[in-house]
Amino acid sequence: MESLTSSPLRMIALLVAAITVIPTAFAILHTMARLTTPTATRRERLLDQVWLVIPLAVMILMLTLVARA
Amino acid sequence: MTTDAPTAARASRAEVTGLGAIFRDYVKLTKPRVISLLLVTTLAAMFIAERGVPDGWLILWTMIGGYLAAGGAHAINHFTDRDIDGAMGRTDARPVVQGRITPVRALAFGIALGIASALVLGLSSNWLAAAMGLAGLIVYVGIYSLWLKRTTIHNIVIGGAAGAFPPLVGWAAVAGDLSLYAWILFAIVFYWTPPHFWALALLIKDDYTRADVPMLPSVHGEQVTQLQVLLWTVAMLGVSVLPCAAGLAGWPYFVAAMVLGGIFIHFALRLWREGTRRMAKVTFHYSLLYLALLFVAMAVDAA
Numbered sequence: 001m002e003s004l005t006s007s008p009l010r011m012i013a014l015l016v017a018a019i020t021v022i023p024t025a026f027a028i029l030h031t032m033a034r035l036t037t038p039t040a041t042r043r044e045r046l047l048d049q050v051w052l053v054i055p056l057a058v059m060i061l062m063l064t065l066v067a068r069a
Numbered sequence: 070m071t072t073d074a075p076t077a078a079r080a081s082r083a084e085v086t087g088l089g090a091i092f093r094d095y096v097k098l099t100k101p102r103v104i105s106l107l108l109v110t111t112l113a114a115m116f117i118a119e120r121g122v123p124d125g126w127l128i129l130w131t132m133i134g135g136y137l138a139a140g141g142a143h144a145i146n147h148f149t150d151r152d153i154d155g156a157m158g159r160t161d162a163r164p165v166v167q168g169r170i171t172p173v174r175a176l177a178f179g180i181a182l183g184i185a186s187a188l189v190l191g192l193s194s195n196w197l198a199a200a201m202g203l204a205g206l207i208v209y210v211g212i213y214s215l216w217l218k219r220t221t222i223h224n225i226v227i228g229g230a231a232g233a234f235p236p237l238v239g240w241a242a243v244a245g246d247l248s249l250y251a252w253i254l255f256a257i258v259f260y261w262t263p264p265h266f267w268a269l270a271l272l273i274k275d276d277y278t279r280a281d282v283p284m285l286p287s288v289h290g291e292q293v294t295q296l297q298v299l300l301w302t303v304a305m306l307g308v309s310v311l312p313c314a315a316g317l318a319g320w321p322y323f324v325a326a327m328v329l330g331g332i333f334i335h336f337a338l339r340l341w342r343e344g345t346r347r348m349a350k351v352t353f354h355y356s357l358l359y360l361a362l363l364f365v366a367m368a369v370d371a372a
Contacts, residue, residue, distance in 0.1 A: 002316055004316075007316060009313050009316075009319065009320055009323060010313065010314055010315070010316050012313075012323075013310040013311070013313035013314035013323055014314040016306075016307065016310050016314075016327070017307040017308070017310050017311055017314050018307070019307070020303050020304060020306050020307030021304055021307035021308065024300050024301075024303045024304040024307070025304060027300050028297070028300050028301065028304065031293075031296060031297070031300070032297065035222060035285075035288075035289050035293065036222075037220065037221050037222050037283045037288065038283075038288060039283070040220070040221070044220055044221065047221065048221055048222070048223060051217075051221060051223035051226065051227050052223060052226075054227070055226055055227070055259070055260070058256075059256070059260065059304060059307075059308065062252075062253070062256055062308070062311060063307075063311070063314075065249065066249070066253070066311050066314045066315040067314070069249060069315045069316065
C-alpha cells in the first residue's frame with residue numbers, strides 16, 4: 001500500500017472524508033442532542049445521548065484509523 | 070363410496086394451492102425483497118476480499134447461509150413485532166398478523182433458519198462467517214426489534230448495525246478474518262441506514278405514530294427528519310470514500326462513490342428544501358439503488 005503522502009488518491013479521498021465527516025458529525029450532534037424521546041425516563045434520556053455520540057465518535061475514529069493505515 | 074375424477078382433481082388442486090399459499094407465507098416471513106439488497110453487499114464483499122472472482126460453490130453456500138441468517142432474523146421479527154405490525158398499513162397483511170401463521174411457528178421457523186445459517190456458513194466456509202451471520206440476527210432481534218425500536222428515536226441508527234453484518238459475512242467467508250477494509254464496508258452500510266430509513270419513515274410517519282413507535286418523523290416532525298437525512302447523507306459520502314483513503318480502492322471506485330453520493334446528496338437536499346412526499350419517495354428509492362451500485366463499483370474496482 002502506498003503511503004498517504006505519496007498517493008494523491010489517498011490524500012484527496014482523506015480530505016473529502018474529513019471535510020464531509022467532521023463538520024457533519026458536529027452538526028448532527030448539535031441538532032440531535034436537543035431531541036429526546038418524549039416518553040423516555042431519565043435513564044433512557046441519558047442512553048439517547050450515548051446512542052447519539054457513539055456512531056459519531058466511531059466515524060471520527062475510523063477516519064483516524066484510515067489516515068494512519 | 071367412490072369419488073368421481075373431476076372432484077378428486079379439484080381436491081388435489083385445492084391441496085396444492087393450499088400448500089403453495091403456506092409456502093409463500095413462510096417465504097414472506099423472511100422478507101426476500103429486503104434480503105436481496107443485503108446479499109448484494111455480501112457478494113460484493115466476497116469479490117473485494119478475493120480481489121477477483123471467488124469459488125462458485127463458496128459464493129452459492131455463502132448466499133444461502135446469508136439468506137438463512139437474514140431470513141431467520143426477519144421471521145423472528147414477525148413474532149416480536151406482531152402487535153406493532155397490526156397497527157401499520159404497510160405491515161398489517163403479514164401472515165402472523167392475519168393469523169395464517171401462528172406467532173410460535175414464526176418464532177420456531179426463525180430460530181431454525183438461524184441455526185441452519187450457522188451450520189451452512191460454518192461448514193461451507195468458516196465459523197467466523199457463521200458468527201457474523203448470527204451476530205447480525207442477534208443485533209436485529211435483540212437490540213433493534215426488542216429494545217431500541219420501541220424506546221428511542223435513535224432506534225434505526227444503532228439498529229442499522231444489523232444490516233451492516235452481511236458484508237462481514239461475505240468477507241469472512243473468503244478471507245477467514247476481518248480486516249480494516251471489511252469494517253469500512255460495515256461502516257458504509259451502517260451510515261447509509263439512517264438517511265435510507267428516515268426517508269421511508271417520512272412516507273409512513275402516521276403508521277409509526279399509530280403503532281406508538283418513536284421514529285424520528287413521528288416524534289419530532291418532518292422538517293427535523295429531512296435535515297437529518299441530509300446531514301447523515303453527507304457524512305455517509307465521507308465514509309464511502311474511506312476505502313480510497315485507506316489505499317484499498319482505486320480511482321474508478323472513487324469517481325463512482327463521488328457521483329453516486331453526489332446524486333444522493335442532491336435528492337436529500339431537495340427533500341430538505343421542498344419537503345414533499347414525492348422527494349421522500351425519490352430519496353428512499355434512490356438510496357436502494359445507491360447501495361447496490363456502490364458495492365458493485367467496489368467489487369469491479371477490486372476485481
